[in-house]
Amino acid sequence: MIRRADSGPYTGYEQTGLPDEDAELTHVMPGSPGGEYLRRFWHPIALESEVSDIALPLRVLGEDLVLFRTLDESYGLLHRRCAHRGASLEYGKCERRGLRCCYHGWLYATDGELLEAPGEPPDTPLLRSVRQGAYPVEVNAGIVFAYLGPSAHRPAFPIYDTFDVPGTKRVPYVYHYPCNWLQIVENAMDPVHAVFLHTRNHGPSFSEAWGQLSVKEYHSADEGFYYTNARRVGDNIWVRVHHVILPNMTQAGAVLSMDGKTPRYFGRPSFTRWVVPVDNENSRAIAWANFGDRSDAQREEWMTPRTIEIIEGAEPRKRSRAEALRKPGDYEAFVSQGRITRHAKEHLATSDKGVALFRRRLRGDIRALADGSAPYSASDHRQAPIPTYAGDNVLHMPPVDGADDAALILDVSREVARIIVSANHLDCEARDTYVRAALVDLQARHAPRSRT
Amino acid sequence: MIRRADSGPYTGYEQTGLPDEDAELTHVMPGSPGGEYLRRFWHPIALESEVSDIALPLRVLGEDLVLFRTLDESYGLLHRRCAHRGASLEYGKCERRGLRCCYHGWLYATDGELLEAPGEPPDTPLLRSVRQGAYPVEVNAGIVFAYLGPSAHRPAFPIYDTFDVPGTKRVPYVYHYPCNWLQIVENAMDPVHAVFLHTRNHGPSFSEAWGQLSVKEYHSADEGFYYTNARRVGDNIWVRVHHVILPNMTQAGAVLSMDGKTPRYFGRPSFTRWVVPVDNENSRAIAWANFGDRSDAQREEWMTPRTIEIIEGAEPRKRSRAEALRKPGDYEAFVSQGRITRHAKEHLATSDKGVALFRRRLRGDIRALADGSAPYSASDHRQAPIPTYAGDNVLHMPPVDGADDAALILDVSREVARIIVSANHLDCEARDTYVRAALVDLQARHAPRSRT
């Protein structure tokens, strides 16, 4: 039951009731339209450090699985229940060729082949007819990725430019959220929350500059969205570029160190992150925190579990409820929306433009797949590695007396975006050199005018 | 599946199965007939002492809310999820004018008005179109009350005579029960349980006099029921008056000190108590324990949390399961009926007369509201404060040789009830004087006869 009448004081009774979930966008279980869509992409599923000599039980996209490493260091991802009599393979034994079920010793290869059924005759036809459900796996810099979709539609494993930024160290991490994936990932399209949640309301989690409302401009791309989030900081214009790659990958600029005071040209993201549904009501963010001079520096006190929690969620995760109530971070903002946010109860505003764009695109792509059109994927990229845009750009561009500074900031942010996306045809190093030079040049062209 | 055949030994199989819940009487969620009915009354929702400088999440009548206090000491009760993007306002910041959401800084007044949407343009139409669900609040002697019904039908906030008994101190308390409200409140219509649960079965929780079967008489009134519960104690007749005001307010006499041995004329209730549904399967009793010479005296050792638990439930709440099994109190009797008692499995007896009366009246009032007739409420009372009747009356009236003492007790209890309800047109002080004098007179009129 829902009542609505948004007028007058004390309208609690008139607004009683919870609308249905937006199942098309939020539900991810096997067979759901959203689940089918998400299964068309590679997703990180665990950290290598979570895997030991024992199989690791996991739940991904609503499915119970085990991840294991054979004695010759291959990874396998199998349906959790043994195809024989259903015992969980988390009690299996990791051997050289695969995983052996505890109950009757059936041995499965990493691709699901039944290699041995030792209680059966040697020539048992089961060796040909039984296949344990299995998914292909890729490992990259401490993170295990898997593809859970139909084999015929498996896209290339995407390699992004940020996998190899010179002087940058990737530190993998995982972070659990007991809520739906969408309310986590769409936050990456909403830079306004940082002004309030992370700065003004309860004191700054990062630098004070984050508390200033910014000039934002969103750009659509084949792979998703990038947008600029620009502010004046003294004589500098700080243009932060965010990049959200469908369905669930996000990158942004530096977190711990960025205050807009030091010039930076083509900064790179401090995290490369995916928000992966466990099921409809649980998610895991799996990511690298990227430490280096182009993001947050490789300072010892920053490369700690606690500081990485701050990169992920602005506040440390392990703290008392009293602390969380007095200084909420992203975790509290996401999870307190309920296990699945009810969109029909929201009042989206101009500052939610990014959220609205993301939902519209997501809905369109889910429907397109249901109609037979596969989503844009890594296989559709012409370049390898795939270029990405996120990072901070801080240009020395003092305000001009008598000129409209907001217009200037908007102009500059547009130009920064244009420069960054303009060199995708170059290889990584050449592109980097070109973009940085063009940004310095952009700054220089402004200089004379500002001296008047 | 329910089988029934109540005859012969060992009929377990024939009586297997649980009938449906009596949803009409027990369900309270928004939109349910019972919930709509309950929303037509003011209910206590929290103690003032539960509210700090941080918003308090509450669930009342199946709805998630936050209660908060602004910096200038006004109380507000809002829907828990922010009207903007659904973050919980329990993480909000209490300011001078209202509560500010942690996520994007929207500021709500106590009546739900959107005062600020700081990430939006200053002239945003949202300030006019958005209303956070809100409910009006009243505070009285440490308890916060709210009205959750339609604004057009808001009754006067009820002030009862027991809110101001000279020489009496009201101590607020709250007590959680993981079960439906009805099985708690209807116990107040059942004085027989005190004979067994609180006295005979496991030894007395109060005085021994409670273990004697009493003479009971029930009276209907516009606002609910009052009844007399009368016993002989030596040369005294102890007439305890209980008052149950629909839907969920109960008052009775003294608890800790009453043994029927000391004369008392127009004693007043030792608790003023409401049983408020959290949802269908949880409830909170919110009440004042009233300490004074007319109820339980203001003795230091009685005005403790543990003793107040005994006033509420006959036994302390914090104890081991072993202790609870050996000396169950009201908590065990209520909660062990299951989350919602199944009425169709019961066998009501003559001693359940009060329970049956209460259910019948409640069902009638719920149906009447569904048919468009509002329930009797505080606004319908001619007097203010509203007179109530509960308390102990102990008259010195020795038994008369050769006379029917049970008939005498019944006569006296009728006369006590008649006297107490007869002076409602007087103001509080005058009424008190009148009733006490009339009771003393009643006792005196008996005296000569008892000396024969």
Add this chain to the structure above:
Amino acid sequence: MIRRADSGPYTGYEQTGLPDEDAELTHVMPGSPGGEYLRRFWHPIALESEVSDIALPLRVLGEDLVLFRTLDESYGLLHRRCAHRGASLEYGKCERRGLRCCYHGWLYATDGELLEAPGEPPDTPLLRSVRQGAYPVEVNAGIVFAYLGPSAHRPAFPIYDTFDVPGTKRVPYVYHYPCNWLQIVENAMDPVHAVFLHTRNHGPSFSEAWGQLSVKEYHSADEGFYYTNARRVGDNIWVRVHHVILPNMTQAGAVLSMDGKTPRYFGRPSFTRWVVPVDNENSRAIAWANFGDRSDAQREEWMTPRTIEIIEGAEPRKRSRAEALRKPGDYEAFVSQGRITRHAKEHLATSDKGVALFRRRLRGDIRALADGSAPYSASDHRQAPIPTYAGDNVLHMPPVDGADDAALILDVSREVARIIVSANHLDCEARDTYVRAALVDLQARHAPRSRT
């Protein structure tokens, strides 16, 4: 949603989804076909040692009950909620004649008769019309049994020969499993799991001989199944006989001591065990561990709670998850199949013959009852006590050069089974003497041939 395509590598996506439960076989709640079937038998419901001077709440076949012992040592099993107003009788008081409800003092006899309703008039018709649901109870050697079916169909309480094996001590135990009963009991029809789960995969839980694949032969009987599980151990042939009596009783040979090296003639079971459903998703194994020279000897270090856990489940129950992952036992194999195994996802093999037989028989018996045919029960047995067959038989029979040893083992196992079941018409002692002599004779007849 279920997809199926058991071919090719990486078929995880194609095999996604969980089929429905096999409700006919696994569901046990009141009114379900399986529940009705199970209610036609006596089941153990608790240990005597679980019952104190306070009533014990139990859940059996999906029904909430209380088991209690009166002051004159009779046992009663009643529906948990009082027929009056539904308070739980677990808070009742055990008296000489029965159990008295805490709430209003109603007193029930062990057969459910309402003996007193002390708040009512002495001649209340309730004493005739109210019956608390009750079930008949039998106690045997520390275990309390009950019959939960229709009174008219109550079978005789079954007394088995193993209740009285000279020199054997029965030690009762109970063991909880959070899963359906069927996946526990059908394991008793699957001797192959012992080769892998208990021996080869993670090192032996018992002796090394258990790790050798055996020659198995299944036999159907009116009361269920018995089967032989035979191996060569050096110059001995070890024929282990298992006996599964419908619906849920299992017996097998020795556990702690059996290695096939010492001759044994007509060994008797080391446990007499029932797997009793609590509800669809929980079960309790209630059993005697039988210590004596014919099973596992009465050694002090074996008659401990920890060792009895090993008899029940091959590994101790109280241990860390890390230990369980490295050396799973029966508990992990049963419970990790999920609360209810999904049969439609399994791939039964030749070694699951016993499981398949058991399910087929169970389904037939459940359907037969639904069609009006009562299952075979203790009342149908001509003998008392009822003969059973389980135990170890180790015969000195060296392999014969040039002869087919597997054929010999099969022949011997058939002959052992034939001998054991052939003397059911004799009384216990005579039967024991006869079977042992016949087994010694069988061994002797082989001797000359093996010396060639």
